[in-house]
Amino acid sequence: MKGHSLRNVFWRRFRKNRLAAAGGVVVVLMFFVAVFASFISSYNPDDIDRKHILESPSLKHPLGTDDLGRDVLSRMILGSRISLSVGFVSVGIATFIGIFLGAISGYYGGWVDSIIMRFIDIMLTIPTFFLILAVIAFIDPNIWSSSAIPYWIRESLRVILIDPNIMNIMIVIGLTSWMGVARLVRAEVLSLKEREFVLAARALGTGDMNIIFRHIMINSMAPVFVSAVLGIAGAVLVESALSFLGIGVQPPAPSWGNILTLGKDNIEIAWWLSVFPGLAILITVLSYNLVGEGLRDALDPRLWDVEI
Amino acid sequence: MIVYLLKRLLEMIPTLLGITLISFFIIHLAPGKPTDILTELNPKITPEARERLEKLYNLDKPVIVQYGLWLKRIVKLDFGESFSTDRRAVMQKIWDKKQSLLDRRLFITLMINLITFAIILIIAIPIGVSSATHQNSLYDKLMTTTVFIGFAMPSFWFALLLMMFFGVYLGWLPISGLKSLNYDVLPLLGKIWDRASHLILPVFISAFGGLAADSRFMRSSMLEVIRQDYVTVARAKGLPEKKVIYKHALRNALLPLITLIGLSVPGLIGGSVILESVFGIPGMGQLFFMSVMTRDYPMVMCILTIGGMLTLLGNLLADIGYMLADPRIRAKQ
Numbered sequence: 269m270k271g272h273s274l275r276n277v278f279w280r281r282f283r284k285n286r287l288a289a290a291g292g293v294v295v296v297l298m299f300f301v302a303v304f305a306s307f308i309s310s311y312n313p314d315d316i317d318r319k320h321i322l323e324s325p326s327l328k329h330p331l332g333t334d335d336l337g338r339d340v341l342s343r344m345i346l347g348s349r350i351s352l353s354v355g356f357v358s359v360g361i362a363t364f365i366g367i368f369l370g371a372i373s374g375y376y377g378g379w380v381d382s383i384i385m386r387f388i389d390i391m392l393t394i395p396t397f398f399l400i401l402a403v404i405a406f407i408d409p410n411i412w413s414s415s416a417i418p419y420w421i422r423e424s425l426r427v428i429l430i431d432p433n434i435m436n437i438m439i440v441i442g443l444t445s446w447m448g449v450a451r452l453v454r455a456e457v458l459s460l461k462e463r464e465f466v467l468a469a470r471a472l473g474t475g476d477m478n479i480i481f482r483h484i485m486i487n488s489m490a491p492v493f494v495s496a497v498l499g500i501a502g503a504v505l506v507e508s509a510l511s512f513l514g515i516g517v518q519p520p521a522p523s524w525g526n527i528l529t530l531g532k533d534n535i536e537i538a539w540w541l542s543v544f545p546g547l548a549i550l551i552t553v554l555s556y557n558l559v560g561e562g563l564r565d566a567l568d569p570r571l572w573d574v575e576i
Numbered sequence: 577m578i579v580y581l582l583k584r585l586l587e588m589i590p591t592l593l594g595i596t597l598i599s600f601f602i603i604h605l606a607p608g609k610p611t612d613i614l615t616e617l618n619p620k621i622t623p624e625a626r627e628r629l630e631k632l633y634n635l636d637k638p639v640i641v642q643y644g645l646w647l648k649r650i651v652k653l654d655f656g657e658s659f660s661t662d663r664r665a666v667m668q669k670i671w672d673k674k675q676s677l678l679d680r681r682l683f684i685t686l687m688i689n690l691i692t693f694a695i696i697l698i699i700a701i702p703i704g705v706s707s708a709t710h711q712n713s714l715y716d717k718l719m720t721t722t723v724f725i726g727f728a729m730p731s732f733w734f735a736l737l738l739m740m741f742f743g744v745y746l747g748w749l750p751i752s753g754l755k756s757l758n759y760d761v762l763p764l765l766g767k768i769w770d771r772a773s774h775l776i777l778p779v780f781i782s783a784f785g786g787l788a789a790d791s792r793f794m795r796s797s798m799l800e801v802i803r804q805d806y807v808t809v810a811r812a813k814g815l816p817e818k819k820v821i822y823k824h825a826l827r828n829a830l831l832p833l834i835t836l837i838g839l840s841v842p843g844l845i846g847g848s849v850i851l852e853s854v855f856g857i858p859g860m861g862q863l864f865f866m867s868v869m870t871r872d873y874p875m876v877m878c879i880l881t882i883g884g885m886l887t888l889l890g891n892l893l894a895d896i897g898y899m900l901a902d903p904r905i906r907a908k909q
Contacts, residue, residue, distance in 0.1 A: 397843075509731075
């Protein structure tokens with residue numbers, strides 16, 4: 269019989285939740301598809317083939333071709349890399365800001381807390397999608413390919429992201445989605461900061477920053493992690509909506525959202541352009557949501573039953 | 577009660593100021609002058625004309641002063657005139673008094689959102705309650721699955737699918753706009769059906785996501801309530817199960833839902849951008865999208881502010897609803 273260490277209990281609980289486990293498998297698979305995109309796809313996603321435009325799915329092109337004769341499956345495979353990197357990076361940015369502001373707000377209290385919380389209230393009041401749209405429209409769209417950015421950064425961004433300007437979308441989604449994390453962290457810090465181990469650290473003369481980030485935050489990472497996993501799902505949705513509207517990932521760089529735009533333009537003749545990219549978004553978002561919920565349940569000690 | 581309302585209204589003022597501050601600075605901290613869009617597209621413009629234009633929009637003054645001047649104007653609901661070719665006043669484009677009420681942009685967006693809310697409430701509450709009372713039944717599991725898919729469903733994709741099925745394949749419903757081309761010659765009943773049929777798909781799509789969230793929330797809220805002692809007491813004194821659920825439990829389970837509804841306002845309003853763009857509905861969301869694309873900055877600032885104000889209004893209404901529904905809060909005042 270296995271031990272009853274926290275990690276064992278956690279894993280057993282997570283695996284017992286079959287839906288979450290299935291979501292986990294999809295998440296891992298998607299991750300590998302995104303990383304090895306160029307090795308998996310059988311066509312170059314940018315290859316234009318004017319003889320085979322808007323062909324329905326066949327053995328040669330399993331998901332059909334688009335209006336320029338490009339292979340939809342290959343474009344979706346490369347698109348998975350773009351969508352997932354937008355999800356990961358923007359959530360990374362949001363989590364970082366959220367932890368920082370939430371921790372400071374909760375730890376110091378007083379007017380610092382009032383100002384930060386008021387700012388969060390205001391940010392939550394303006395419809396998020398309005399905010400994102402306005403910011404994206406008014407920042408320079410080509411800032412990441414300008415010569416002001418060092419060559420090696422531009423080049424590595426181009427290799428990983430295909431189009432360096434996708435960084436803009438990541439930053440904007442990150443800057444407009446940190447409020448939930450900040451509130452969460454603040455609540456955690458408030459409940460932990462009077463505990464004995466924090467008092468002990470303070471008595472030993474540990475600095476504020478050390479106490480906040482090395483003692484308190486370490487003990488409240490679990491809910492932050494869960495909200496980050498759920499956040500990836502949200503960011504993938506936002507990115508695809510932006511790309512669908514034509515202000516996210518710009519063609520020729522492929523993204524699930526901008527393939528769907530082609531689907532809308534050819535709605536009466538090419539159903540495959542509308543069905544498959546949307547299905548990819550749905551499955552990805554669903555999987556991240558399932559994993560996130562599974563983690564939340566597995567990490568919540570109140571739900572730990574005796575039988576486990 | 578009145579004291580509480582006044583206090584709530586006073587509390588809204590700093591948030592309102594914050595909304596205007598953010599709306600203003602998003603546009604003004606961006607590189608380039610907002611009037612660039614007017615001057616750069618016009619090769620014949622002289623430096624003097626450009627200066628005059630900048631003076632007109634007070635761009636020659638410090639940003640803080642500009643903000644103050646803008647604020648002074650918008651208190652009177654004067655958001656200036658749009659940069660688009662028609663150069664109409666911003667407020668007039670959103671709320672055109674010359675058009676019939678049904679065709680005004682803000683009204684269209686509000687109407688779609690209100691119908692959506694009504695539908696969500698009518699459907700989500702019974703679904704949530706029955707899922708909770710039949711916890712772990714096949715029905716409950718089916719609903720849970722639907723909810724998870726509802727959460728993950730990109731609304732614009734769902735819209736595309738339904739347009740493809742009901743609009744293109746079956747040909748039952750129109751797929752874009754708010755009324756048909758021959759609207760004006762239709763008889764009254766035809767007019768009503770014409771408008772309604774254009775609204776079916778958009779409203780269904782916009783309700784679907786909220787339906788998932790709210791019925792899920794209702795379920796967990798109900799599950800919590802039916803374990804309370806007072807529900808056991810109600811059962812113990814022999815009340816019929818229907819009365820226990822719908823009279824004693826439901827009332828208490830509804831309270832958290834009111835808060836959630838208040839919180840979902842910004843999502844719905846923001847979502848109207850996508851919905852109205854997909855369906856070609858001439859509402860405020862579509863106007864916002866067009867203004868963003870053409871960098872029509874007085875318009876963008878105006879709609880950002882109005883969006884924030886609508887959220888505040890939603891929160892206020894939710895608070896009032898909460899107060900009316902919960903005697904404990906009323907007693908505290």
